[in-house]
Structure formats: C-alpha cells, structure tokens
Amino acid sequence: xxxxPQFLANGLVMGVFYALSALGLxxxxxxxxxxxxxxxxxxxxxxxxGWFVTNHLGLDFFSGLIVVAASMxxxxxxxxxxxxxRVRGQGEEPxxxxxxxxxxxxVNGTLLLxxxxxxxxxxAVAEGPLFFGPVAVTKLRLLxxxxxxxxxxxxxxxxxxxxxxxxxxxxxxxxxAASLAGIRTGHVYAATFALGxxxxxxxxxxxxxxxxxxxxxxxxISLKSFVVVILGGMGSFAGAIAGGLLLGVAEAxxxxxxxxxxxxxxxxxLVILILLFRPQGLFSIRTERA
Amino acid sequence: MTLERNILLALLAGAALLxxxxxxxxxxxxxxxxxxxxxxxxxxxLVVGYVGEFSLGHTxxxxxxxxxxxxxxxxxxxxxWITIPLAGLVSAVxxxxxxxxxxxxxxxxxxxxxxxxxxxxxxVANNWIAVTNGPMGLAGVGQNLFGDMAVTDKAGFFLIVxxxxxxxxxxxxxxxxxxxxxxxxxxxxxxxxxxxxxxxPFGTAMQAFVLGAFLAGLAGGFYAHYISFVGPEVFRFSxxxxxxxxxxxxxxxxxxxxxxxxxxxTVLEEYLREMQELRLxxxxxxxxxxxxxxxxGLMGFIALRREQQAPRPTLNAAKERTV
Numbered sequence: 001x002x003x004x005p006q007f008l009a010n011g012l013v014m015g016v017f018y019a020l021s022a023l024g025l026x027x028x029x030x031x032x033x034x035x036x037x038x039x040x041x042x043x044x045x046x047x048x049x050g051w052f053v054t055n056h057l058g059l060d061f062f063s064g065l066i067v068v069a070a071s072m073x074x075x076x077x078x079x080x081x082x083x084x085x086r087v088r089g090q091g092e093e094p095x096x097x098x099x100x101x102x103x104x105x106x107v108n109g110t111l112l113l114x115x116x117x118x119x120x121x122x123x124a125v126a127e128g129p130l131f132f133g134p135v136a137v138t139k140l141r142l143l144x145x146x147x148x149x150x151x152x153x154x155x156x157x158x159x160x161x162x163x164x165x166x167x168x169x170x171x172x173x174x175x176x177a178a179s180l181a182g183i184r185t186g187h188v189y190a191a192t193f194a195l196g197x198x199x200x201x202x203x204x205x206x207x208x209x210x211x212x213x214x215x216x217x218x219x220x221i222s223l224k225s226f227v228v229v230i231l232g233g234m235g236s237f238a239g240a241i242a243g244g245l246l247l248g249v250a251e252a253x254x255x256x257x258x259x260x261x262x263x264x265x266x267x268x269x270l271v272i273l274i275l276l277f278r279p280q281g282l283f284s285i286r287t288e289r290a
Numbered sequence: 291m292t293l294e295r296n297i298l299l300a301l302l303a304g305a306a307l308l309x310x311x312x313x314x315x316x317x318x319x320x321x322x323x324x325x326x327x328x329x330x331x332x333x334x335x336l337v338v339g340y341v342g343e344f345s346l347g348h349t350x351x352x353x354x355x356x357x358x359x360x361x362x363x364x365x366x367x368x369x370x371w372i373t374i375p376l377a378g379l380v381s382a383v384x385x386x387x388x389x390x391x392x393x394x395x396x397x398x399x400x401x402x403x404x405x406x407x408x409x410x411x412x413x414v415a416n417n418w419i420a421v422t423n424g425p426m427g428l429a430g431v432g433q434n435l436f437g438d439m440a441v442t443d444k445a446g447f448f449l450i451v452x453x454x455x456x457x458x459x460x461x462x463x464x465x466x467x468x469x470x471x472x473x474x475x476x477x478x479x480x481x482x483x484x485x486x487x488x489x490x491p492f493g494t495a496m497q498a499f500v501l502g503a504f505l506a507g508l509a510g511g512f513y514a515h516y517i518s519f520v521g522p523e524v525f526r527f528s529x530x531x532x533x534x535x536x537x538x539x540x541x542x543x544x545x546x547x548x549x550x551x552x553x554x555x556t557v558l559e560e561y562l563r564e565m566q567e568l569r570l571x572x573x574x575x576x577x578x579x580x581x582x583x584x585x586x587g588l589m590g591f592i593a594l595r596r597e598q599q600a601p602r603p604t605l606n607a608a609k610e611r612t613v
Contacts, residue, residue, distance in 0.1 A: 035398050086582055092398055093344055097538055098581045100531055105574025112571055219527055223409060226402045261417040268406035268413075275395060275403055 002134060007256040008249060009135045015248025016148040017207045021221060022228035022240040023155060024199030027192050029226065030235030031172045034084055034095045034193075038103040039200055039225050040218030046072055046201025047213025048110055051119035061123060061209065065147070068205050069198050076197025080190040088189070103218060110215040118212035121205060144206040151202055155195065156237060168192055172235070200225070220264065227267040231274055231282055239282065246270075246282075294545055295463065301549070302456055309445035318444035322516065324556040325451040326509055329458045331536040331548035333505035336462060338534070339542035340471060341495045342478030343396065346530055347404030350388065350411050351381040351503040353524040355510025357415065360428040360520040369434045370441070370450070370515050377511030378504045385503020386496070393495045405527075412525030427521025431514050447516050454512055458505045462545060470497050475543075531577075532559075539580055541587025550588055 021043055028036045046068055053064040083102065087094035125143055129136045159165040170178040171188045179185045204213065204221075228247055232239025247267055255263045274282065308321055330352060337345045355377035362373040392403050415422045422428065434440045441447055465471045473494040476484040481491055514520045523529075532555060540551025558576070562569040584591055 029398065033398070035401055083578065083582070090585075092401065093538075094581050094585060096344060096346075096401065097534065098578055100534065101574045101577030101581065103574070104531065104577065105571055108570035108574060112568065223405065227406070230399070230402060259417075262413060265410055265413045268410045271406050272391065272403060272410075275399055276391065 003256060005133070005135045007252045009137055011249035011252030012245060013137070013141050013145055013248070014252065015245035016145050016152075017203045017244075018224060018228050018247050019241040019244025020148050020151060020203035020206070021200050022225045022232070022244050023152060023237065024196035024203070025225040026229045026232070026235055026237065026240040027199075028196040029229055030233075030240075031168075032084075032189060032192055032196075033092070035092050035099070036196075037096060037099040037222055038079075038106060038218075039099075039196075040220065040222030041103045041106040042072065042076070042197045042200040043204035043221045043225075044110065044213065044215060044218040045075070045106065046204030047121065047208030047217075048114060048119060048215065049201070050121040050205030050208055051213050052114075054122040055119075061121070064121075065202065065205060069202055072201035073194040073198045076194035077190045079197070080193035081186075084193060085186065085189070103222070107215060107218060114215065116215055118214050119208065120212045121209040123209040138210075141210055144210055148203070148206055151199065152241060155199060158195070159237070164188075164191060224267050227271045230271050233282065243282065297546055298459055298463070301546075302452070302459070305452055305455075306449075309448050315444050318448055320556060320560060322444065322448050322451050324553045325448070325455045326513060326516070327532070327536060327556055328549045328552035329451070329455050329509040329512075330506055330533050331540070331552045332455075332458050332462050332545070333502040333509065334533045335537050335542055335545075335548045336465065336498045336502040336505075338537055339544070339548075340466060340474045340478065341498045342474075343393070343400045343495065345392075345404045345499075345502075346401050346527075346534075347388070347392075347406070347408040348502070348506055348533060349525050349527070349530045350404075350408040351385055351506035352510040352513070352529060353408075353411055353415065353522075354384045355381045355507030356514040356520045356524045357422060357428070357510075358507070359511035359514040360431045361421070363432045363515065364428055364430065367432065369432070369436055369439075370511075371436055373515070374454070374508055374511035377514070378507040381507025381510065382500050382504040384507075385500045389496050389499040389503075393492055393499060405530075408525055408527075408530070412522050415522040415525060422522070425522060427519055427523075428514075429519045431518045431520065433515055433518060441515075451512055451516070454508050458508065459545065461501060461505065465498065465501055466545065470494055474498050478543075535577055535580070538587055539584070541589030541591075544587075544589040547587050547589040554588075 021039070024042070025036065025039050028034050028039065049068050049071065050064055053059045053067050054061060059067060079102065083098055084095065087098055123140045123143075125139045128139050130139055130142065159168060167178070167183045167188050168191070170181065170183055171185050175185050178188070224247065228240060228243040231246060232241070232243030247270070250266050250270065251263050254266050305321075305325070309318060312318060312321075330348070333351075334345065334348045337343060337348070358380040359373040359377040362368045362376060388404070388407050392400055392407070395403055416425055418424070432440075433442075435446075435450070441450065473484065473489045474497075476487075476489055477491045477494055485491060510524065513524070536551035536555045537548050538551070539554060540549065541547030559569070559573070562572055565572070580587075586594070
C-alpha cells in the first residue's frame with residue numbers, strides 16, 4: 001500500500017502526456033471527423049525532430065520546443081491542404097485509408113532517414129529526484145509535466161479567447177453558416193489540423209526528453225489517443241484531459257499491482273466497456289451516441 | 291452477375307493449371323501468397339464492401355484461425371484437413387461474439403472497437419505464455435494433410451490454398467446474391483430505408499461478419515501450416531493495412547476486385563522488395579495516390595470507363611463522373 005502514492009504520481013505524469021496527445025486528436029477526430037491514423041506518427045515526428053534540433057542543431061530545450069511546434073504546425077497545415085481537404089465530406093473511409101497510407105509513409109521514411117535506434121531529446125534540467133513525502137519525481141518529469149500543462153492551458157485559451165478559436169467553434173457547429181458569415185472554413189480546418197498535429201508532436205517531444213523517441217512508436221500512441229478521446233467523449237476538451245489522466249493512472253495501477261506485460265490491454269478493455277455502457281463518453285454533456 | 295460468375299470460374303480453372311505449367315518454386319510461392327491474401331481480402335470485403343462498415347479488426351480472425359490450427363497441430367497432432375476447417379469454425383465463433391458487441395456501433399466507433407479487439411488478442415497472444423508461447427510463437431506446425439501424408443512441395447500447398455479460395459469465393463458468391471446479401475447492400479446504401487421495408491440491419495450485418503470471420507479463420511489456418519510458425523505478428527496492424535489496401539485498390543463491393551487487389555499488391559510488394567527500406571515508404575505513397583486518384587478502386591475505374599464509352603451517357607454515368 002505504501003507504493004500507492006508513487007504509482008498515482010507516475011500515472012498522473014503519463015496521463016498528462018496522454019491528455020496532451022489526445023487533445024490534438026479530439027480536435028482532428030472529434031471535431032473534424034477525420035479518423036486520423038497518422039496521429040501517433042505526428043507524435044513520433046515530434047520526438048524525432050526534437051532529438052534532431054537539440055542534438056544536431058545544438059538548440060536548448062525551449063527554443064527546440066518552439067522550432068518543433070512551428071515546423072509541425074506547418075506540416076499539419078500542408079497535410080490538411082494537400083491531402084485531407086481532397087477527401088473532406090466523403091465519409092470516414094477515404095480519410096482512414098489516406099491517413100494509414102500517410103502513417104506507413106512517415107514511419108518508414110523516418111526509419112530510412114534516422115534508423116530504428118532510440119533517440120534521446122536533451123532535457124532542460126539535470127536528472128535528479130525531488131521528494132514529496134513518500135513520492136519521488138525527477139526534476140525532468142516535473143518540468144515536462146509543467147510544460148504539458150501550460151500547453152493544455154494555452155490550447156484552451158486559443159480555442160476560447162481568440163478570433164481563430166471563435167471561427168473554429170463556429171465552423172464545427174455549422175460549416176455552411178460559418179462560411180456564409182464570411183469565415184474561410186478551408187483555413188479553419190487547416191488550422192485545426194495543424195493545432196492537433198502540433199499538440200501531438202509536443203507531447204512526443206516532451207516524453208522523448210524523459211524516455212526516448214523511436215520511429216516505430218506511433219501505432220500504439222494512435223490507438224491510445226483514440227481510446228482517450230472515446231473515454232472522454234468526442235470533441236470534448238475536458239473529457240480528453242480527464243480521459244488521459246484516467247488512462248495514465250489505470251495503466252500505472254495495473255502495471256504496479258497486477259502485471260507489467262498486459263498493461264497495454266487496459267485502454268482497449270476500457271474503450272470496449274465504455275462503448276457498451278456509456279457510448280457518449282464518460283464526460284460528454286452532448287448526447288452523441290455511437 | 292453471370293459475367294462475374296464466368297470470370298471467377300475461368301480464373302479458378304486457369305489457376306488450377308498453374309502448378310502444372312510452372313515449376314519455379316519462387317513463382318509458386320508468390321502465387322500461394324497471392325491466393326492466401328485473396329481469401330483474406332474476399333473475407334474482409336464481405337464486411338467492408340457489403341455491410342459497409344469499416345472493420346480494422348479483421349486480423350483478430352486471421353490470428354485466431356492461425357493459433358487454433360497451430361495449437362491443434364502441435365498439441366494434438368491433427369492433420370490439416372481437420373485443423374483448417376476447425377480454425378474457420380473457432381474464428382466464426384469469435385466473429386459471432388465480437389460482432390454481437392461491435393455491430394451495434396457505427397462509423398468511427400465501429401472502426402476503433404474492432405481494432406481494439408484485435409489489439410487485445412495480440413497482447414494476450416504475446417503474454418499468455420502457457421498456451422501461445424508468447425513472443426516466441428508456436429514453431430514446427432505439422433504439414434500433413436491426411437494422417438501421415440505430408441505436403442512436401444509448393445504445388446501441393448498451392449492446390450490446397452486454391453481449394454480454400456474456391457470455397458471462399460463460392461460462399462461469398464452465394465451470400466452476395468442471396469436475399470441476405472441484397473439486404474446487406476440495402477442497409478449499406480440507406481440504413482433507414484432498409485429498416486422501413488423490414489430489413490434487420492443487425493442480423494444481416496451479423497451474417498456477413500460471421501462468414502467473413504470464418505473465411506479469415508480458414509486463411510489463418512492455412513497460413514499456420516504453410517509457414518509452419520505462428521507468432522503474435524499475425525495480429526499486427528500491418529496485415530490489416532495490406533488487406534485493406536487490397537480490397538480498396540481492387541474495388542470494394544465487387545467479388546473480382548479484391549482478387550485483383552491481392553494479386554497486384556503481392557506482386558508489387560515483392561517487386562519493391564529489391565529497393566529494401568524504400569519499399570514501405572513507396573508503399574505508403576502508393577496508398578495515398580490510390581485514395582486520391584482511384585477512389586473506387588480498379589473495378590470502379592473499369593466500370594466508369596465502360597459507361598463513358600457507351601454511346602449515350604445515362605443518368606448513372608453522369609452521376610459517376612461527378613463523384
């Protein structure tokens with residue numbers, strides 16, 4: 001029992017990154033209705049490019065973070081304008097296939113360029129534990145979590161307080177009315193996709209500073225992000241955060257008390273149960289049924 | 291309908307002659323893999339093309355079939371003629387159980403939950419070491435067809451997989467042109483209209499789903515014996531991606547499309563193999579190009595060309611062109 005606070009802390013740390021990545025997906029999947037199987041690859045690209053800018057270009061962690069954010073936003077924008085836009089409004093299938101193709105391309109392109117070895121992003125502070133009573137957390141983790149939380153707050157303010165955010169909300173309520181009101185919906189879609197992409201990439205880079213980035217990690221991350229989005233409810237901002245924390249804690253508890261090997265099963269079992277018993281998601285107010 | 295049937299019969303007859311005309315083991319191996327994928331693509335097509343729901347969990351049935359056959363063979367020493375049909379049946383039972391849960395869902399939810407089931411099975415296969423031997427997999431699956439009569443050459447395996455493919459196509463053909471198959475298409479086109487004329491969407495979808503699971507299980511059972519090894523990789527998403535690409539490249543909702551897709555993708559993968567790491571990168575690009583430029587697959591493209599060349603453009607052709 002004395003390990004409980006430690007497991008809880010570890011779970012919450014992981015949960016913040018799940019939440020950050022799922023926040024990106026809830027924009028793309030929940031609002032734009034693109035079943036984006038390349039989401040984990042954007043996460044992976046964030047980690048790999050974070051490694052590249054900190055280790056090869058010699059930037060420090062924070063300027064690296066900004067460079068990665070800017071370049072992944074550009075990537076997301078281009079992907080939406082050149083690929084996703086062409087299949088918009090044709091149902092889910094073309095989008096699923098397109099993003100599966102994109103994810104195969106990105107994984108193997110990355111493998112071709114940097115190889116399969118794990119890549120460590122240079123962290124901003126030294127490794128070293130801090131003790132809060134019985135709980136030990138490394139400084140690096142604490143910093144990464146702080147940055148993650150700041151990013152979540154930033155994304156929230158962007159959506160709630162800016163003109164772009166207002167345009168996004170209008171577009172996803174009614175694209176036709178929004179475009180009649182003079183909103184350039186094409187740009188709004190691209191900006192939303194870019195934002196989702198950036199959030200995934202930054203989550204990847206932060207986590208790569210704690211663990212390491214690997215070209216092949218994307219598939220599992222995509223699935224877990226989908227799990228979190230469904231747990232929290234489609235397109236729900238608070239739901240994605242709560243779902244991410246829930247998944248992180250559930251995995252840490254399962255890994256701590258039951259078995260390490262089956263940890264990844266938790267998310268899938270949760271999502272199957274959720275869709276059976278509460279298909280609108282745990283935290284969704286809108287009654288959108290599966 | 292008759293054209294489709296005659297083409298299928300001609301293809302099967304032509305394929306049956308292949309092992310007598312070709313003795314090159316490498317080409318025969320390619321042909322076996324193409325037929326194996328053809329069975330898989332046909333079974334996936336029943337769900338994707340006729341029910342119209344996008345299942346990403348089809349590897350669950352492939353893997354269940356493969357593990358069933360491998361366990362029956364390594365533990366009980368049963369020959370292929372028993373293990374492969376049993377593999378199909380066990381997969382069909384799994385299909386029924388999974389279908390009972392997932393077919394209540396639609397759209398993206400169905401996609402994610404089917405995928406979740408496949409992942410759960412993969413992780414279980416990876417960790418339930420007592421039965422599945424974990425990541426080491428089950429090696430040394432027997433290759434005897436009846437009793438002690440072992441299949442030793444590729445030509446034998448080719449004829450077996452051809453038999454399975456013939457069964458798969460026959461069952462699919464009978465299903466697609468039965469009342470249940472037509473009902474499934476009605477649900478695919480418009481769920482509410484279908485319901486209003488008395489079609490039960492859940493029931494018809496279930497029939498297609500279980501049949502698809504059965505056929506995928508057969509393919510999995512064959513795979514276990516042919517490769518002689520089964521590991522958790524059979525549940526991997528890459529198998530799923532290959533299957534989907536075959537169905538969509540060929541054209542979903544047709545019986546010939548997935549066959550064409552299976553042959554093209556198998557040959558293409560083999561041809562690109564010479565380029566080593568570039569292979570899958572190019573593969574990804576090709577997939578994106580298909581989605582953007584050939585949205586209805588090859589069969590859709592051929593149908594469109596035929597309609598365009600017809601002397602007077604019908605309403606249908608005009609509609610197709612705008613799609």
